[in-house]
Amino acid sequence: MPLSRRSILLAAIVAAAPLFAALPAHADALDDILKTKVIRIAVPQDFPPFGSVGTDLKPVGYDIDTAQLIADKLKVKLELVPVTSANRLPYLQTKKVDLVISSLGKNAEREKAIAFTAAYAPFFSGVFAPAKTAVKSAADLKGKTIGVTRGALEDLELTKIAPEGTDIKRFEDNNTTMTAFLSGQTELIATGNVVAAAIIARNPPNKPETKFIIKESPCYIGLNKDEPKLQAEVNKIIVAAKADGSLSKISQKWLGQPLTGDLPS
Amino acid sequence: MVQFTFWDILRNLLLAAQWTVLLSLIAFVGGAVVGLIVCVARISKNPGPRWAARIYIEVLQGTPLLMQLFLCFFGLSLIGLNVPPLAAAAIALTLYTSAFLGEIWRGCVEAISKGQWEASASLALTYPEQMRYVILPQALRIAVAPTVGFAVQVVKGTALASIIGFVELTKAGTMINNATFQSFLVYGLVALLYFALCFPLSLLSRRLERRLNVARAS
Incomplete structure (x- = not known):
């Protein structure tokens, strides 16, 4: 249910955009x-x-x-x-x-x-996953499950570059995205270098490494x-x-x- | 990284739970008052208020609470009304709760058999008298369970108010979780606190049902 709510919400923001512009x-x-x-x-x-x-x-x-x-x-x-x-x-x-x-x-x-x-x-955004996951570029994402924070830059970019058949799971905030990755619900995670650094610092069993950089974006x-x-x-x-x-x-x-x-x- | 002790986590969650309680109370009280009006309009013999109530209910039940909150807070600012977050939350929660309660109570009133209406009419009771002495006391008993059921949902629904900046129970849990990374502990406590808020409501409902039944027996 939260999913549909958010989509409606996003639609509302988009619909309201001209109103913002019209403000004196x-x-x-x-x-x-x-x-x-x-x-x-x-x-x-x-x-x-x-x-x-x-x-x-x-x-x-x-x-x-x-x-x-x-x-x-x-x-x-x-x-x-x-x-x-x-x-x-x-x-x-x-x-x-x-x-x-x-x-x-x-x-x-x-x-x-x-x-x-x-x-x-x-700041740079990238796709991260444990060493055993064989992913080198966006094309390899087909059939894989990847977690991303809804509305974040990675979400917008990933939606553009991911091939058909990629299972993109969107979460409400970075921490949920991170938890989903740590608990193994998503095999890969698309996020920022600093979030990945925080995950690595905790030394989890599925320690992520940079697979490819989506975008460099200070x-x-x-x-x-x-x-x-x-x-x-x-x-x-x-x-x-x-x-x-x-x-x-x-x-x-x-x-x-x-x-x-x-x-x- | 900041170190949180167990006490820090619990204390912050309890502080945030106050918002959850306050938002829930606003939703209950505001929703009950407006909901009663909606219910009366909805079962009115006059088609004007009946249709107005119908549209009100359909619109509010058919749109997500999250969007209602969003529109009350950001939408009203767009047309130049600067509403503080608490007012926006109060408006949205009242609208949302009243639409559901109005409809729940309409169902309860209409569940009273037609014979009761006819019998009371044959005793020359007027419409308000029929309502006051015959229909509403019986409808009230049916209404307890669904009303409390919905109230429990409202308590949990107040979590959505975090979109307009309220740090209530769920939001505080999320914030603490990403500072501590102890998801199980933090969300476990959040769940327990919600239970501590909702369980007494269920108990109250059971007691009320029993008491109202006793009233009928005597």
């Missing part, structure tokens, strides 16, 4: 933030190490630290809004948050709906379209944070390695 442009988001001295940022809570929870159920992680960094630089108070991958864009589009820092990848479909700032974190901060001032301001903060090493420090803390290479801006 109103006051500049940056002005509002500076005036109210509060920035509302959507962060994940089901996606360690980007966003997870501490013992007090408050969000912690790479994305939360990045959010804090931006709030500090803007000299405003940070209000964290925990979201899931299914509702993070509606939160932004209905202006319930100012920014989405939720390990958000960039793609053409999303670019139609929202705007992005420069990348702030490294994380961007999402914001509403037509907010050039906010976009420019956040970009300035990211560039400065990359230059002075504060972003690298966050990376070291949560991903275990400093920022390497160039993140696209």
Whole structure:
């Protein structure tokens, strides 16, 4: 039953999309933030190490630290809004948050709906499975069962590249996807490098290894379209944070390695 | 990674269970009040309210609660109404519960045999009097079991409110699970807590049924 509910939900979002576009442009988001001295940022809570929870159920992680960094630089108070991958864009589009820092990848479909700032974190998506599973490319997925988180970038990409006869099982959040893989319900898992790293760190019997990379997609901060001032301001903060090493420090803390290479801006 | 002790997990789940209880209470109370109105409209002799109630029930029963929540929270913001999450949840849960309760109670009222209506009419009782003294007391007894059955479903259905940002029992379980990776322990506790909420409802139902039967016997 949850399956059909979600499909209807997705249909509703798609149907509602023109409504979002029809909204009249109103006051500049940056002005509002500076005036109210509060920035509302959507962060994940089901996606360690980007966003997870501490013992007090408050969000912690790479994305939360990045959010804090931006709030500090803007000299405003940070209000964290925990979201899931299914509702993070509606939160932004209905202006319930100012920014989405939720390990958000960039793609053409999303670019139609929202705007992005420069990348702030490294990320790639791949297909992972135990060594004994013989899969080298998307074509080998035929007849195999693969788990993926619904609405995540891997879901969109996998749906495109998987051959007919692939049994794609979609789960509501990353952790369910992970649990399904660990318990053997799915033979393969399509997910991000960091999730795979978390699985490997736990040393399960069906220890996954990278079979092939679906897509390299660094994380961007999402914001509403037509907010050039906010976009420019956040970009300035990211560039400065990359230059002075504060972003690298966050990376070291949560991903275990400093920022390497160039993140696209 | 953050270390959760057993106490941390239990404490957070109990805190989250408060939301489940509150959302359930809102759904019961709001749903019962509106549901009664829907039920009365649904069995009305006047076709206007009868059809209005029929459409109301069909629309709300035919669409998923998840979507109703979604539309109440995000949909209303689209047309410029900024509803806080609690209000959105209250509206959606009340609408949903009232549609089901209205229909359940209609069935209970209509289950009372026609003879009861005719007999009470022959005693010159008016429509409200027939309802109050003859039909509703009997319908009430039939209604207890399905109503409680549905109430238990509503308790579990409140988990859907996490889509609009509520950290209720299920959501808290998911969050803690992916910070601790102790799925069996966390979800086991979540299930136990749901049971602790729903089982007393079933007990209450059994007691109510017995008491209402005694009332008939005496």
